[in-house]
Amino acid sequence: MSMKAPRGTVDILPKDAKKWQYVESKIKDICNRYNFEEIRTPLFEHTEVFSRGVGDSTDIVQKEMYTFEDRGGRSLTLRPEGTASVSRAFVENKLYGEANQPVKLYYFAQMFRYERPQKGRMRQLNQFGVEVLGSDDPAVDAEVIDLAITVYKELGLKSLKLVINSLGDKESRTNHRNALIEHFAPHKEELCADCQVRLNQNPLRVLDCKKDREHPAMKTAPSILEYLNEESRNYFEQVKNYLTKMGIDFVVDPNLVRGLDYYNHTAFEIMSDADGFGAITTLAGGGRYNGLIEELGGPNTPGIGFGMGLERLLMALDAEKISVPTDEKLDCYFVAVGDDAITEAVSLIHDLRVNGIQVDKDYQNRKMKGQFKSADRYQAKYVLILGENELENRVVNLKSMETGEQIEVPIDNLTEMVKEKLQEGKNNE
Structure with a gap:
């Protein structure tokens, strides 16, 4: 019998672990400067935390979760992403009652997703993420994006591209949702099986489909930006203004929707433009998720955050030929x-x-x-x-x-x- 690591997992050997330690220490220093505090949540949660928190219509919940029953017959799931777990901890431990608001948290955590392993996308992945809970100030959105950009820049990355979009508030999304259903309904049978289901569950995710991305109907689909009400437009303008004030370049992409159901208002991705990085260019992604805390049993609490894959971060450093300073010498x-x-x-x-x-x-x-x-x-x-x-x-x-x-x-x-x-x-x- 050949004893090997399970498919989609890798060993991080001592010679590489020092790179990880340097990167993690750098990120922790940046989080401290931005006044974020660390949170550590369990490796597994009750499955409902993710089905309710991430969304039943997402690929994560439908296809990618490692779910099992314990001896008591309870359904448990290995953590596939960080936001739902942090939000559950926020509610359970009543962090909404803390004197200092908003609550600004960061984490380093291993995630588990059953998907086809490829370079930079494994079944066990390491992620850094932040969550800010308790403020709907657009300046917080800009600060979260700024923190992510700062991590990459201070580690030496230069070939970066920030893409942002607004998904609007509930009213804007409802109007856009109806327009998408009307637009794609005549083409329903031409779409993949997943998108045929998504069209009724969450039509916004049809725009995120990799199989149907070249379908002609995608190019003429109504843009969310056309359906933003005045409040949502003003919110988005403020976020963009703050980013400009900080000297952060960005591109607005109306088709950026992200893959999770809980996003609204600001959504963003940071990508690598480095030669040789690969076809999957996304380094980090996140957005605002007002409504998630209520879904998990807490009070009305706005939130925003992002997740950053550490494997992909190290790949980007290699692509730009940036050597991580590690002291290999023994005293x-x-x-x-x-x-x-x-x-x-x-x-x-x-x-x-x-x-x-x-x-x-x-x-x-x-x-x-x-x-x-x-x-x-x-x-x-x-x-x-x-x-x-x-x-x-x-x-x-x-x-x-x-x-x-x-x-x-x-x-x-x-x-x-x-x-x-x-x-x-x-x-x-």
Whole structure:
């Protein structure tokens, strides 16, 4: 039997994990600057959270969810997206009662979707997302978009394209919905099976169909922008004005509808224009979802957010040939020769680590030459050498692997001297 990772999943090995850690730490720093706080929700939820929160007519609910029954016969689903889970937590924990409003949250979470695996789209995917709950100020929409753009720009991406649209309020959507049904009804039998169902359930999603995108009726379909009432138009104009004030370029696309049922007013996607990125260009997407909190049993609470695939973010960095700075060098490697020196080294290494110094040693009983080779492989900045003579004199030889300089350091002063040398190295960088 061949033991392999399940289809649609990958292992993130140590050499790659450092890239992930850098990207995640950068994003956390940006979220802190924007005064967002982290939330962590369960890996699985009651299935109703997603069927009600995401929408019965979506591909996620109809085709892509990993759903199972527990021993009590309850239907549970592995989390396919983040907004419904965060909204459920918001309602259950009464975060709408917090003194500071709106509630601004971010998360890093693994999502699970049963779809055909392809580059950048796996069945287990890692996502960063934000949600702002408790404000219908268009400035919040602009801030959320700005945060996403800032993440990409501060990581070095340049080939970015922001596409926005307005889906309008309930009245606007109802009028547009009726116009879409009237427009597509004569062509219903020409559409794919999914769109024939969508036409009655959620006709807006017909515009999002990948199978029927070249159908002539798509090009002449009524635009949502034609059906925005005055309030919705004013809202959209304010969002665009705020983005312009922040110097954020955007393109308005009336056909951008997003794939989830809960969106209204602002919808947006950020895409990569980098050569070689691939046919699927979307990096992140989101929008406003006033009404979702009520659907999950909470009070009338407006919300907006986005989801950003971390795999696709790393792909975009590779496409633009942006190297992620990761410190591959080990601070110190301890070379100990002789039983007594090896025993003493255990205590010294412990003290160094407790004092914030990165250090490792040999665990393969190698001779001194082999230990130095190991230090080279770890790209150690310094090697600490303790043999019988050094132990007798209560000193450690501290050797710089860059310059070859070697000095004797009293054992009692070792931690202080290593700190000093490492700081000198940082100052000289």
